[in-house]
Amino acid sequence: MRPQLGQSVVWPAVLMLCALATQSFTSTVPVDPNYETDASGTITVLLLSSQFYGMDGTIMKALQDQWGASNNIQITRRIFDPDQNYTDYVNQIMSACSFAESSFFDVVYVDVSYIGLLQNCLLNMTAWNSSLGQGHHPVAFGNNVNNNSLYALPAEMDxxxxxxxxxxxxxxxxxxxxxxxxxxxxxxxxxxxxxxxxxxxxxxxxxxxxxxxxxxxxxxxxxxxxxxxxxxxxxxxxxxxxxxxxxxxxxxxxxxxxxxxxxxxxxxxxxxxxxxxxxxxxxxxxxxxxxxxxxxxxxxxxxxxxxxxxxxxxxxxxxxxxxGGWAVGVYRYSTNPGAALKFAEFVSSQDYQRKLSINLGRHPIPTYPNLYNDSDVCKNYPNNACETFASINLIRRxxxxxxxxxxxxxxxxxxxxxxxxxxxxxxxxxxxxxxxxxxxxxxxxxxxxxxxxxxxxxxxxxxxxDIVVQTSGLFCVIFVVMTAAGIYKYNANKKAQEIKKAEEDKFKELEEDHPDGPEVEQRGPHDHESDFDDGDDYHKYEDVTDKTRLV
The missing domain is CATH 3.40.190.10 (Periplasmic binding protein-like II)
Structure with missing residues (x-):
């Protein structure tokens, strides 16, 4: 999972204090011009769980340990828990760096977008070896250089x-x-x-x-x-x-x-x-x-x-x-910077990257352009991707x-x-x-x-x-309600007029059939009460145009 920098890694004020603090310390280990032949001993590599898991992790460990045995370097690893992300990883580096702590780790992996943030916590590799980095993609290599000083070596590319x-x-x-x-x-x-x-x-x-x-x-x-x-x-x-x-x-x-x-x-x-x-x-x-x-x-x-x-x-x-991608750097306050630098050179080397590209399930993209012509490497990527890797204009953040x-x-x-x-x-x-x-x-x-x-x-x-949106919405609601009410009233009036006209037509027909008036049964003043049972059926009648009819 790529880190999202839209969210702060740590508070900006803390970052600035850490950066200032590291400038007041210098590495306690002097530069060893013979480190490539003399450096040995134990180093600790700081890793995310996602960088060292499953079969891919097993393959990487075997390659690294085999190299370590042939160079008299023992490799230990501090692997973060799966629920910890790169924010936690960076915070660990910055925290140790701010106090010049030297006993926790020697080698760190740096997302290409974090190199500027972490450069004060990384060893100036150029001071140890000015010929490092040959053969890497120039943009990937240049991403780790500031004021002619190299702070990390490209490890894989995206x-x-x-x-x-x-x-x-x-x-x-x-x-x-x-x-x-x-x-x-x-x-x-x-x-x-x-x-x-x-x-x-x-x-x-x-x-x-x-x-x-x-x-x-x-x-x-x-x-x-x-x-x-x-x-x-x-x-x-x-x-x-x-x-x-x-x-x-x-x-x-x-x-x-x-x-x-x-x-x-x-x-x-x-x-x-x-x-x-x-x-x-x-x-x-x-x-x-x-x-x-x-x-x-x-x-x-x-x-x-x-x-x-x-x-x-x-x-x-x-x-x-x-x-995109990763670089590998040496922690500035490493107690064994020579061995750590040798390890960084190995895991950024063309031979190691080629083996990872061929053998790992995720097939990381190497940072060496001449590998984009290697058929054993390129067959692992679909749609002739190596042609794209070779021709694309890479943009550096x-x-x-x-x-x-x-x-x-x-x-x-x-x-x-x-x-x-x-x-x-x-x-x-x-x-x-x-x-x-x-x-x-x-x-x-x-x-x-x-x-x-x-x-x-x-x-x-x-x-x-927001207020314009809310007001506009309110007017829309009012308009819809008023329109619906108007339509309802119009239909109701139209219906009433139709009923009235029907009744008038009916009585007009009665008058034409009985010009002398309808026959009406003669009753006494109270005879009509017998037609109803205590008024229980009054609800069956409704008054329409002042005339009584049964519905």
């Missing part, structure tokens, strides 16, 4: 992908993948129009992660790549999000909630699992999700399907996907640049995207977002202006306030 239902597209004389964003919009719109004509109102165009979460932030990064933006923050710390190109792309995607390409009800809280369930049931044409769902799609999809990079603005630039502020930056951006999808004005939201992120990063605001071509992108629409 990436955002666009999935599509080939059967639905074929049914409407189309074939995936879409060549660019406009093509994707046209394909989804055309298929939906035809499906609506067949009274299929369940199908939607695209499912993904659109709520307030780090995955939604990843969606946003893939959208702005379409606008020609490959990073929100450059190496000098310059940040920019309020640009006309970004506004145009975000406006176009936001307009999909109007055309139902994106179902508005799916813009709140749909995570990766929910998006996959919707798509696998055939309820969506396209899905944005992680490459780690490829095997599940191959196993569960009851239809023909495809997967590839998220589309770009034009086909020549290729598609993109946000980098600004974790290392934002440091302890990454969670806040991710949250405010995904919140702004959610607001836009719910109808907030695109231009003003992006301008406000630009200023808010700069404030979080402690940078001065900048002057920014945005223009959005009304012929190509929606400028946004305002979200009505």
């Amino acid at each position: 990436m955002g992908l666009l999935y599509w239902n080939e059967d639905i597209l074929y049914r409407h004389s189309m074939k995936g993948p879409p060549i660019d964003l406009n093509d994707m919009e046209n394909m989804a719109g055309y298929a939906l129009k035809n499906e609506r004509a067949l009274e299929n109102y369940v199908l939607t165009g695209l499912v993904g992660q659109f709520g307030i979460s780090d995955s939604a932030f990843c969606n946003f990064l893939e959208w702005i790549w379409i606008a020609g933006v490959d990073t929100l923050m450059d190496s000098y710390g310059n940040f920019s999000i309020a640009t006309s190109h970004i506004a145009a792309v975000v406006s176009q995607v936001a307009s999909w909630t109007d055309s139902f390409i994106i179902d508005p009800t799916n813009t709140d809280g749909m995570d990766e699992g929910a998006a996959f369930d919707s798509w696998i049931r055939g309820n969506s044409i396209f899905m944005r999700n992680w490459a780690s769902y490829l095997l599940a799609a191959a196993d569960q999809a009851p239809f023909q399907w495809g997967a590839g990079p998220m589309v770009n603005s034009n086909v020549s630039d290729g598609g993109s996907g946000t980098l 600004p974790s290392i640049e934002t440091g302890v502020n990454y969670t806040n930056v991710s949250t405010v951006i995904s919140t702004a995207v959610s607001n836009i999808l719910h109808g907030a004005y695109v231009t003003q939201t992006l301008l406000d977002l630009d200023a808010e992120v700069l404030r979080i990063l402690g940078k001065p605001p900048r002057n920014a202006t945005l223009t959005v071509d009304p012929n190509t992108a929606r400028p946004g629409k305002r979200v009505p306030s």
Whole structure:
């Protein structure tokens, strides 16, 4: 399960204190230039239960222990309970790090989005070996580098992908993948129009992660790549999000909630699992999700399907996907950093990653591009996925640049995207977002202006306030009630008039049949009382137009 950064890992103030605290300590173990030959002894690896379970865990343990025996290194493992998640894992590291505790663990696994948060708790590997990291994907490797210092080594990779239902597209004389964003919009719109004509109102165009979460932030990064933006923050710390190109792309995607390409009800809280369930049931044409769902799609999809990079603005630039996955680092206050670093090098090595990719049931994606040409590796992934791994433009999240502020930056951006999808004005939201992120990063605001071509992108629409919605609803109820009352009164009056006319016609016929008046039996003043039994049957009579009749 991927961690959701839409929820804080720990309180921001605590994170800052931890970061400041670690800066006042230095590792007690000096750099050993001969660690690769001399380092030995015992190390402890900190693991999540989900990283080391079942047959996969058995295979990993056997490979690691075999390596350890040949290098005179004993490997112990501290494995978290199944009900503990990566938030608990990070809190454990930060807590120990804030007090420079050195007896708990030596090796840690770092989600790629947490490297900036944890870098002050990790060993500067470059100080020990400046040649580390050769052969890794440059984006995966660069994700762990700050100021020319390496803090972790890539261990396995994930990436955002666009999935599509080939059967639905074929049914409407189309074939995936879409060549660019406009093509994707046209394909989804055309298929939906035809499906609506067949009274299929369940199908939607695209499912993904659109709520307030780090995955939604990843969606946003893939959208702005379409606008020609490959990073929100450059190496000098310059940040920019309020640009006309970004506004145009975000406006176009936001307009999909109007055309139902994106179902508005799916813009709140749909995570990766929910998006996959919707798509696998055939309820969506396209899905944005992680490459780690490829095997599940191959196993569960009851239809023909495809997967590839998220589309770009034009086909020549290729598609993109946000980098996901794991890195392995050495705890800054390890008592045996040399042995820990040797272990990190081993589990990030090409040979070890190749063995995991081939032998583990989940087939983790290796971080070495030359393995994407290895037939023994690639046969484990469906739909020629290795071609996608090799060609995709990987997008790196600004974790290392934002440091302890990454969670806040991710949250405010995904919140702004959610607001836009719910109808907030695109231009003003992006301008406000630009200023808010700069404030979080402690940078001065900048002057920014945005223009959005009304012929190509929606400028946004305002979200009505609660009171407006409630008042509008009240007036609707009143209107319906008054209309119903008017219809009832009209029908009642019409019925009464029909009865009156029928009675008048009846008496008119009587007058014509008896011009001298009807024959009436002569009775005494009290003879009529005998016709009733103490008044018990008075209810059988009703007065109509002042004449008495039995009903």
